[in-house]
Amino acid sequence: MEKEHQINFWYVAAALIGVVLIQSYWVQLLTVGHIPYSEFRSLVESGKVTEVVVGDRSIYGKFADPADRTTEFATNKVDGELADYLSKYKVRYSGESDATWLTTLLSWVIPTLVFVGIWMFAIRRMAGGTRVLIPHEREVIAFHETGHALVAMALPGVDPVQKVSIIPRGIGALGYTIQRPVEDRFLMDRTELERKLAVLLGGRAAETIAFAAVSIGAADDLQKATDIARNMATRFGMVAELGQVSYDAEPARFLTPIPGMPAPSRWYSEVTTARIDAAVREIVDAAFFRARTILTANRALLEEMARTLIDNETLSDGVLATFAKRVDKATLPATAAA
The missing domain is CATH 1.20.58.760 (Peptidase M41)
Structure with a gap:
């Protein structure tokens, strides 16, 4: 005989956090486009960028004339001398992508959820289901x-x-x-x-x-x-x-x-x-x-x-x-x- 308690508060909290993370990631996919640094320079030169936020390694900004739902962009910075050199030979270039807080969090959360899923639906069932x-x-x-x-x-x-x-x-x-x-x-x-x-x-x-x-x-x-x-x-x-x-x-x-x-x-x-x-x-x-x-x-x-x-x-x-x-x-x- 066993007793099953009512839904735990932490289950609800975890579910809400999961929904918020998925919604945030989905909105980011729809509204923020990742572009090469060479394309960013071309857009700036042609006046198609209205504002930017410059970080240590990344640049975020808004399009003057958004296409579809993509209203913002992100790109990774490339050293100025190297960028000029590559532009001279019309080479398309971009910096290495940085991990965002969301991708870092998901890199921890997803493996954990996969492990828990395997435990719940495979190991526990094997432990109980192998007996005939x-x-x-x-x-x-x-x-x-x-x-x-x-x-x-x-x-x-x-x-x-x-x-x-x-x-x-x-x-x-x-x-x-x-x-x-x-x-x-x-x-x-x-x-x-x-x-x-x-x-x-x-x-x-x-x-x-x-x-x-x-x-x-x-x-x-x-x-x-x-x-x-x-x-x-x-x-x-x-x-x-x-x-x-x-x-x-x-x-x-x-x-x-x-x-x-x-x-x-x-x-x-x-x-x-x-x-x-x-x-x-x-x-x-x-x-x-x-x-x-x-x-x-x-x-x-x-x-x-x-x-x-x-x-x-x-x-x-x-x-x-x-x-x-x-x-x-x-x-x-x-x-x-x-």
């Missing part, structure tokens, strides 16, 4: 992801499901369910966490309903659910039997332990440890029961949606909205419907 799943694996993944989606559709206050797919994504995910948050959230209460746990365990619950044996595909979901439940018991004070006590104030426990480092010290007894383990187990079991109850009540819809996912590989907003309207919410457990 056997039919049974596709079926298990389809029911697993459908379980996540249906539980999310059934519970109130849960982020809406945007996309469900059984196309391998990245290195670890054989399928994915994407939920799009409707608003930024920084606090969650116990009810919301319990709903989140039920959605996380919806994949495993679907497997237990559809198949005789469960797979290893729920390993990441189980880890996340266990972490949330343990935080509820040890850090958030959400278990009445344990009181308003923080038993684990170290967020570093979520980091990968460094080999050789001693385990963090515990400041509570073995009895309390057993009570914490029991509370975590109870929270996770309750969430799993809730998810399985929802899917059992929607058994036919689970089957239909999973088969549709197998046939189409990806389900998006429109199709998911149709399924969401058909979810039976009347049989939700009281704790889930609250």
Whole structure:
């Protein structure tokens, strides 16, 4: 399961900058013509130049009688003695072109965009697309992801499901369910966490309903659910039997332990440890029961949606909205419907 956040401000800013650069470059192509220095001298001598701006190596100016859309010109300076010598023999000449700020910027931006494009559309697809799943694996993944989606559709206050797919994504995910948050959230209460746990365990619950044996595909979901439940018991004070006590104030426990480092010290007894383990187990079991109850009540819809996912590989907003309207919410457990 994954969550996709709303459009990032920097994406919009980058797009606007890109549009401005392209527009500026296009206008320059249409209105500014690059001419040889010999032609510039001829135009000046014939009175066809109205004004010029002289730089160290370049000259910019305006035509007295513009042709088409080209109203301005640019040329690169040539040493005076050399210019006179070449003019004597009627040789057409011009200086070496200078790189402008725009061309310099584009020389950095374009290769970067090409690299990002190759990464997004080639390397990432190769990483996820080279795996060929056997039919049974596709079926298990389809029911697993459908379980996540249906539980999310059934519970109130849960982020809406945007996309469900059984196309391998990245290195670890054989399928994915994407939920799009409707608003930024920084606090969650116990009810919301319990709903989140039920959605996380919806994949495993679907497997237990559809198949005789469960797979290893729920390993990441189980880890996340266990972490949330343990935080509820040890850090958030959400278990009445344990009181308003923080038993684990170290967020570093979520980091990968460094080999050789001693385990963090515990400041509570073995009895309390057993009570914490029991509370975590109870929270996770309750969430799993809730998810399985929802899917059992929607058994036919689970089957239909999973088969549709197998046939189409990806389900998006429109199709998911149709399924969401058909979810039976009347049989939700009281704790889930609250």
